[in-house]
Each structure stands twice: as C-alpha cells, then as structure tokens.
Amino acid sequence: MTLSSSWLHIWGFVLASYSLTSLWIIALAFLAIRRFNHASRRLALLKKSSAVKEQTPS
Amino acid sequence: MSRSPLLKPSRKTTRLWILCASLLCLGSATFLVLNAFSSNIVFFMAPSQLRDHPPHPSRVVRLGGMVVAGSLHHHPNTPDTTFDVTDGQVAITVHYTGILPDLFREGQSVVAVGELQTDQSFKAQEVLAKHDETYMPKEVADALKRSGKWDPRFGPPPDAASWNRMTATSHDQHP
Amino acid sequence: MSPISSWFHHYANPGVFLRLVRPCLLPLGTISVILLMTGLIWGLCFSPADWQQGENVRIMYIHVPMAWLASACYVALALCGILSLVWRHPLADRAAIEIGPIGCAASALCLVTGSLWGKPSWGTWWVWDARLTSMLILFFLYLGHITVIRAFDDSFRGQKAAAILAIVGIVDLPIIKFSVQWWNTLHQPDSISLTATPTISLSLMWPLVLCTGGFTLGAITLVNTRLCASLMERQVQFFSRRGK
Numbered sequence: 001m002t003l004s005s006s007w008l009h010i011w012g013f014v015l016a017s018y019s020l021t022s023l024w025i026i027a028l029a030f031l032a033i034r035r036f037n038h039a040s041r042r043l044a045l046l047k048k049s050s051a052v053k054e055q056t057p058s
Numbered sequence: 059m060s061r062s063p064l065l066k067p068s069r070k071t072t073r074l075w076i077l078c079a080s081l082l083c084l085g086s087a088t089f090l091v092l093n094a095f096s097s098n099i100v101f102f103m104a105p106s107q108l109r110d111h112p113p114h115p116s117r118v119v120r121l122g123g124m125v126v127a128g129s130l131h132h133h134p135n136t137p138d139t140t141f142d143v144t145d146g147q148v149a150i151t152v153h154y155t156g157i158l159p160d161l162f163r164e165g166q167s168v169v170a171v172g173e174l175q176t177d178q179s180f181k182a183q184e185v186l187a188k189h190d191e192t193y194m195p196k197e198v199a200d201a202l203k204r205s206g207k208w209d210p211r212f213g214p215p216p217d218a219a220s221w222n223r224m225t226a227t228s229h230d231q232h233p
Numbered sequence: 234m235s236p237i238s239s240w241f242h243h244y245a246n247p248g249v250f251l252r253l254v255r256p257c258l259l260p261l262g263t264i265s266v267i268l269l270m271t272g273l274i275w276g277l278c279f280s281p282a283d284w285q286q287g288e289n290v291r292i293m294y295i296h297v298p299m300a301w302l303a304s305a306c307y308v309a310l311a312l313c314g315i316l317s318l319v320w321r322h323p324l325a326d327r328a329a330i331e332i333g334p335i336g337c338a339a340s341a342l343c344l345v346t347g348s349l350w351g352k353p354s355w356g357t358w359w360v361w362d363a364r365l366t367s368m369l370i371l372f373f374l375y376l377g378h379i380t381v382i383r384a385f386d387d388s389f390r391g392q393k394a395a396a397i398l399a400i401v402g403i404v405d406l407p408i409i410k411f412s413v414q415w416w417n418t419l420h421q422p423d424s425i426s427l428t429a430t431p432t433i434s435l436s437l438m439w440p441l442v443l444c445t446g447g448f449t450l451g452a453i454t455l456v457n458t459r460l461c462a463s464l465m466e467r468q469v470q471f472f473s474r475r476g477k
Contacts, residue, residue: 159356
C-alpha cells in the first residue's frame with residue numbers, strides 16, 4: 001500500500017517548491033532593485049545640488 | 059612601509075598567522091569530536107551490525123538495508139506488510155503496519171525505525187525509503203530492464219557510463 | 234606594498250568598485266534571468282520524469298542549486314571575514330552584510346524544497362541524519378551572522394564578531410559535503426562529482442546545469458546590486474553631512 005497517486009500528490013510538491021522559490025527570488029530582486037534605484041536617485045540629486053552650490057559664488 | 063617585512067612581521071602578517079593557527083586548531087578539534095561521536099552520527103545500522111551487537115530490548119533503533127526480492131508480503135485487507143532487509147550477509151524480517159513511501163519496492167534500500175524483537179524479527183513503527191544517487195528517465199530504466207541488463211529487484215543499476223547517453227526515445231528501438 | 238596587494242586595494246576601493254560594477258549589473262541580470270527561465274521551464278515541462286521518483290525529481294532543479302548556492306555564499310562570507318580581520322578592508326564588511334541574507338534565503342529554500350521532496354520519496358518531512366542536520370546548522374550560522382553583524386551600536390565590533398563567526402562556521406562546509414560519504418545517511422550521495430562519471434542521465438542533467446548557472450549568476454547580480462546600493466547610501470550620507 002503506497003500513498004494515493006492523485007494529481008495533487010504527483011504535482012503538488014513540485015508546484016509548491018517552484019512557486020515558493022519564485023516568490024522568494026522575485027521578492028529579493030524587487031527589494032534590491034528598489035533600494036538601488038532609491039539610492040542612485042538621491043545620490044544624483046545631491047551631486048547636482050552640490051555642483052550648483054560650488055558654481056554659485058557665495 | 060619603512061619596516062622590512064622580513065625582519066619584523068607587519069601586523070597584517072601577524073593577524074594572518076594567528077588566523078591560520080586558530081583555524082588549524084578548530085579544524086582538528088572538530089575532526090576529533092566527529093571521530094569520537096562517529097558511531098552516534100550514523101543514521102542506521104546494517105542487519106549484520108544489529109545481529110552482532112544487539113541493542114537493549116525495547117530500545118528504538120534504525121535498521122538499514124536492501125529489501126530482499128520476493129520477500130515482500132502484503133496481508134490482504136490489512137495495512138500489514140512483511141519484508142526481509144539484508145546487507146548481503148544477514149537478513150532480518152521486518153513487520154510493519156502503515157503506509158509505505160512511494161519509493162518503497164523490492165531491491166530498494168530502506169531504513170526501518172523500530173525495535174528488535176526477541177525472536178530476532180524487527181517490528182517497525184516507521185519505514186523510510188532511501189533513494190540512491192542514480193537519476194534516470196523512466197524510458198531508460200524500461201529499456202535497461204527489457205534488454206535484460208538490469209533487474210531493479212536485485213540491486214543497483216549498472217554503471218552510469220553504459221546508459222547515461224541513452225535518450226528518452228530509446229524505447230523505439232524495442233518494438 | 235606588493236603589486237597584488239596594491240592591485241587588490243585599487244579594485245576594492247568603494248568608488249572604483251562602484252564605477253566598475255554598476256554598468257555590469259543590467260547585462261548580468263539579463264543573462265541570469267534568461268538562463269533561469271530556460272532551465273526552470275525545461276526542468277518543469279520538458280525534462281523526463283525519473284523512473285522511481287516520477288515528477289518529484291523536478292524539485293532537484295531548485296534544491297541542488299540552492300544547496301550549492303548556500304555553500305558558495307558561505308565561502309564568500311568567510312573570505313570577507315578573513316579580508317576584514319586581517320586586512321581591515323571596509324568593502325569586505327559591506328559585502329558580508331549583503332551576502333548574509335542571500336545565503337540565508339538559499340539555505341532556507343534548500344531545506345524547504347528538500348523537505349517537500351522527502352515527504353513523498355522517503356516518507357518523512359525531516360530526519361536527523363548527518364547531511365540534513367549539518368545543512369540546518371549552516372542555516373543557523375547564517376541567521377547568527379545576520380543578527381550579529383547588525384547587533385552592536387559600534388558597527389566595528391559587530392563586524393569583527395560576525396567575521397569571526399563566519400570563519401569559525403567554515404568547518405561546517407566539509408561536514409555537509411562529505412557527510413554522505415563518511416556516515417550512513419538517509420540522504421543519497423552526490424550524483425555529480427569531479428572524478429567519476431555522473432550517475433544522472435544527461436536529459437536530466439542539462440536543465441540542472443542551466444539552473445545552477447542561472448541561480449549562481451542571479452545571486453552574484455543580487456549581491457552586487459545590494460552592495461552598490463549600500464555604497465551609494467554611504468555616499469549619500471557623506472554628501473548630505475558635508476552639505477550641512
């Protein structure tokens with residue numbers, strides 16, 4: 001007697017692994033990209049404003 | 059950089075040596091500990107080990123080995139099964155009540171968790187199937203079986219070099 | 234200063250690192266997504282089922298790359314630890330902070346997918362055999378590293394403690410690798426090794442190779458994206474403090 005060989009039993013474990021992994025990867029990639037874009041935008045803004053400051057004589 | 063690195067080791071070199079020495083100590087300590095506890099880390103015992111060093115009665119042990127071809131009996135209308143587990147030297151009869159895993163079959167390596175009875179049979183509470191390192195498509199396995207090169211009930215498949223270039227279409231050669 | 238050491242210091246300088254690595258991120262990411270999509274779809278839909286495990290063999294295309302990635306990330310973490318302790322390199326500490334969570338995710342996914350494979354195949358979600366236990370220890374090492382490196386108010390002390398933890402934990406890697414040879418384990422031995430012919434059919438091996446490549450490249454891209462972001466955040470802090 002073995003475990004029932006229903007469709008869910010045959011594919012359920014595979015699909016659970018694939019969806020779980022995809023979710024994690026997408027979440028990690030999303031967080032990294034958002035953080036990267038945020039930092040590079042702020043850096044560009046700061047560099048621009050400091051360049052403007054240096055050009056204008058005080 | 060004015061100090062000569064040969065005469066007086068720089069602080070970096072000192073730190074590197076300290077690190078190497080501590081890693082060496084740590085490595086040997088781990089090795090010794092693992093060596094000492096080696097018998098406890100072993101996940102299962104072979105039938106001959108179990109026969110030679112019988113455990114304390116009613117102590118739960120794990121018995122590992124191959125299911126002997128032709129020894130598997132399902133008792134009709136009950137979830138009870140009986141099968142023999144061998145390591146090539148000694149065979150022990152295992153009684154089990156419950157659901158067997160997918161990979162369980164004759165010729166498969168299994169691990170039975172349970173107690174050795176006084177009549178030298180083994181009463182299992184749990185049976186786990188052990189997978190081997192061979193991965194092959196169903197078609198290749200069928201082709202090997204058909205060609206008579208391998209019977210899964212009598213042991214592991216032949217050397218991988220003889221079949222790992224076979225493709226999933228190889229069954230076409232056998233009408 | 235020796236030429237190797239000066240070369241190393243040049244490229245590990247945060248500014249140089251950022252200038253060099255930032256343009257590579259997009260191509261690297263694209264290649265890894267293509268590799269991963271090909272490998273995973275091939276593995277999920279087109280590779281044959283195993284004769285014993287049936288469709289469950291497809292879990293291997295995630296489980297094996299994750300196990301490899303968890304070990305590889307730990308090696309990188311330990312190298313960062315050595316660079317940080319011996320050469321006091323600031324970039325090594327930044328890298329260690331960013332590698333930790335990625336390795337932790339890989340080891341967690343390795344454990345979870347292994348468990349999902351074990352239930353139908355072995356008949357159990359978990360056993361305390363040497364391979365599984367040593368992998369669980371690796372996961373806890375990652376958790377410890379992630380916590381320790383952020384735990385101290387004085388970031389230098391946290392980084393030092395984390396570097397020591399990373400280096401000490403390296404003894405777990407050979408135990409993971411050789412556990413299946415040294416002791417009887419429920420876990421099967423490795424199918425692919427440098428010395429012997431693989432005991433895995435080629436039709437199952439190709440998607441595995443693609444997935445491993447894709448996941449590895451993806452992890453490299455992810456770590457470098459995080460590292461670049463962290464260096465830029467540093468620069469933002471520096472600029473805004475100077476602006477005041």
